[in-house]
Amino acid sequence: FARENFLSGKTLSMIDSMAAQFMGVLQQIGFVGGRRSLTIRRLDARSEQLPIIRAVIASGLFPSVAAVSGRTRPKFHTREDGSVVQPHPSSIASRTDAVDFSSKWLVYGEKMHTAKIYLRDSTMVSDLTLLLLGGNVEVSEGDVITEQGPETSFSMLDKYVNFTCDARSAHLVSAVRAKLDELLAAKVADARLDIGSSGHALVGAISELLRAESARANREATGAREALEL
Structure with a gap:
């Protein structure tokens, strides 16, 4: 596998060892529980969803x-x-x-x-990944005017990162972001909290949002490539 995919076997072994150590630390502080084999299978449930992996990295x-x-x-x-x-x-x-x-x-x-x-x-x-998982967001309502009407702007990192969207979408994004922050704060306050249960619907909704956005971007990229080939 490593040879076919131009990967270093030694590096992969090191990553596996580090992952095991990290899992041990999370178990010691109570962030995850149960037998290691069962825990890894449960936490690995979304490991093949590329938008989720990108969101975690971000x-x-x-x-x-x-x-x-x-x-x-x-x-x-x-x-x-x-x-x-x-x-x-x-x-x-x-x-x-x-x-x-x-x-x-x-x-x-x-x-x-x-x-x-x-x-x-x-x-x-x-864009959505940064909005949901990228740190503090400044919101300015109605300060951008388009043909469709006033829009809401989001900014991060002293306005280095900027987004705009209609008021309804802005409200939904803000609500999801607030719920996610609330869930993570509750987990930090109580390491034994099982967010897989208490946050199941929220995590599922965020996963679906990221998946849908990724699918849309892929369709647009495919269309752009086909247009260039014409």
């Missing part, structure tokens, strides 16, 4: 966010640098001819300064 790496402008010849910017940065040559994101940048945002784990400024590892994330 929540862990925020506020390390890079803006992406352009789809076929994208340019990358970070808030701190102001100028153009580049995905590291070892990163899949550096293959701009093979990667369709259907999102305006990347989160990254490490930034390197050599002859250029490189993002060593990065993951494309959606």
Whole structure:
């Protein structure tokens, strides 16, 4: 498997060992319970849902966010640098001819300064992912006027990250975000709280929202590629 997918067996073994240690820590502090084998199977239920994995990565790496402008010849910017940065040559994101940048945002784990400024590892994330899991959000209602009427704007990181949407969508996003924050705060206050039960409906709704947004982005990307081929 490792050879076919250009992966390092030693690195995979190290990741497995770190995951086991992390699971042990979570069990010790009461965040997860039960036998390890049963717990892993239960917590692994959404491991094949790419939008969920991206959301988890985004929540862990925020506020390390890079803006992406352009789809076929994208340019990358970070808030701190102001100028153009580049995905590291070892990163899949550096293959701009093979990667369709259907999102305006990347989160990254490490930034390197050599002859250029490189993002060593990065993951494309959606607007909704950042809105739900990306930290403090400033909301301004009705300050953007379009042909359809006034819209609500969301901003993060001193207005570096900005979104706009209609009032109804803004209300729904804000409500979901508030419920998620409430659930996570309750878990922190009581490590024994089973959010798999108390937050089942909320987590399911967020998962479906992220899945639907990802499917829409994939359809748009496919349509854009087909248009270029005509």
